[in-house]
Amino acid sequence: MTTWLTNAWYAAAWDAEVSSPPLARTICGVPMMFYRKLDGEVVAMRDACPHRLLPLSMGLREGDSIRCRYHGLKLGPDGVAEEMPIKTDPVNTRICAETFVVHERHRFVWVWVGEKDKADPALIPDLWPCSADGWRFDGGYYAIDADYRLAIDNLMDLTHETYVHTGSIGQPELMEAPIETRTEGDEVFVTRWMPGVDAPPFWAAALRQTGKVDRWQICRFMLPCAVIIDVGVAPVGAGATIEDHDQGVRGFVIDVMTPETEDSHHYFWGMARNFQVDDDGFTARFKTQQGGVFLQDKEVLEAQQESVAANPGMRLMAYNIDEGGTRARQIIARAIKAQNTAQAEA
Numbered sequence: 022m023t024t025w026l027t028n029a030w031y032a033a034a035w036d037a038e039v040s041s042p043p044l045a046r047t048i049c050g051v052p053m054m055f056y057r058k059l060d061g062e063v064v065a066m067r068d069a070c071p072h073r074l075l076p077l078s079m080g081l082r083e084g085d086s087i088r089c090r091y092h093g094l095k096l097g098p099d100g101v102a103e104e105m106p107i108k109t110d111p112v113n114t115r116i117c118a119e120t121f122v123v124h125e126r127h128r129f130v131w132v133w134v135g136e137k138d139k140a141d142p143a144l145i146p147d148l149w150p151c152s153a154d155g156w157r158f159d160g161g162y163y164a165i166d167a168d169y170r171l172a173i174d175n176l177m178d179l180t181h182e183t184y185v186h187t188g189s190i191g192q193p194e195l196m197e198a199p200i201e202t203r204t205e206g207d208e209v210f211v212t213r214w215m216p217g218v219d220a221p222p223f224w225a226a227a228l229r230q231t232g233k234v235d236r237w238q239i240c241r242f243m244l245p246c247a248v249i250i251d252v253g254v255a256p257v258g259a260g261a262t263i264e265d266h267d268q269g270v271r272g273f274v275i276d277v278m279t280p281e282t283e284d285s286h287h288y289f290w291g292m293a294r295n296f297q298v299d300d301d302g303f304t305a306r307f308k309t310q311q312g313g314v315f316l317q318d319k320e321v322l323e324a325q326q327e328s329v330a331a332n333p334g335m336r337l338m339a340y341n342i343d344e345g346g347t348r349a350r351q352i353i354a355r356a357i358k359a360q361n362t363a364q365a366e367a
Contacts, residue, residue: 024170024283025049026356028135029245030145031279032289035162036128039063043087045078047281049134053121054078058085064098065121065132071096072106077118127151128158129277129289146247150273150293157298160275160291161312165319167326169246169278169286170350174337175318176248176276177211177240177345202344207352211240211345214263223310224254227270227296233257237266242349244356250274270296274311284326290315 031048034055038044043054045068052068054077068076070089077096080087086103088095094116095104102116122133122140127148133140151158165172198215215236220228228234239251255261255269272294279287292311297303329337339347 022357022361023050024168024353024357025280026135026245026353026360028133028139028360030124030131030133030140030142031245032129032277032287033065033123033132033279034130035160035289036125036130038162039130041082043068043078043080043082045076046287048132048287049280050282051134052076053132055123055130055132056082056087058098063123063125063130065123066096066098066100067119067121069118070094071102071116071118128291146243146277148247148249148275148277148293150249151275151291153293155298156293156295157304158275158291158293159304159308160289161308161315163288163290163315163319164281164285165288165322166285167322168284168329169280170346170353171322171325172276172278172286172288172318173242173246173248173349174343174346175322176250177209177242177349178342179211179213179238179240179250180342200342202348204348204352207244207356209240209242209345209348209352211238212263213238217257220254223314224270227307228254228256230256234269235259235261235266237261237263239263240345242345242352244352246278246280246353248276248278250276267295270294272296284330288315288319 033046033048034044039055039057041057043056045054053065054068055063055065057063066077068078070077072094073091075089075091077087077089079090081090085098086095092106094102094106096118097103100118100120101114102112105112122137124131124142126145128151131145150156198213201212203210217233218236220234234254234256236254240248242248251273253266253269253271255266259268261268272292275291275293277289281287292307
């Protein structure tokens, strides 16, 4: 049994990553390759030629089709053979490569890894700040050698910022402020409100002023494996509350984890913000800063995964601060169980 939901949308790539040359990426244990047709539409196909299994991502683009670089079998964007290795042979259209449903939204290329008839775009995680007017969104990508659920644990428990991200977004008050965890359907929210604290360097620079601030963090988990975090600071006295906080600088940390294997995942990260939205230089600097923060997480998660493998007789413990991640894991497990039950009864 896998650790991920199969009938779900997963971020396969940033929109800019997919172009005419094929992009190879393993999604939920399935080797896939992605490319754009001449009209810009994305094709997703199993990355294995149905002839001798050479990765099709090594192939040659010809119009909207792909030709295997080994013996020259040509496949159309629907995966069906268009030309045999010996061109005089009649085309056998029963020869085909598996294709997958794709959809572009919120700057990402999403792929559905399960039953095609269930691929409803309405099920794509609601990353609304990435596409809303008045917001600016950009980010990057890291390959992380760790179970994607460890990343969800990390993002739903931000007390780690105090120690992992010292000097950027971490501060001792994170360990002192109470947190509230709640579940709404298949979503989990972890809320932290920190009134009258010093802004950490990362946020002081964004606010462009000194003095005490009110700071908030609202983590939201969404199936199958996305976490967005409403974060920011406002000057004390500006009127910000945990329910209404557009008075200072506000952003949404965007985190989308896509399983690669049982112990590795693709991590798409970014920030959508509602301040300095027209400043391209700030966007580039902000992206560089954020990338540095997430490199620290990558180091910790990969070391944690190695330790999990090295200590098979031990299990992860859950304290009060882990409640958000624990609830997210429970939701994932329930969704997988329900899906497996439905498939067995079909």
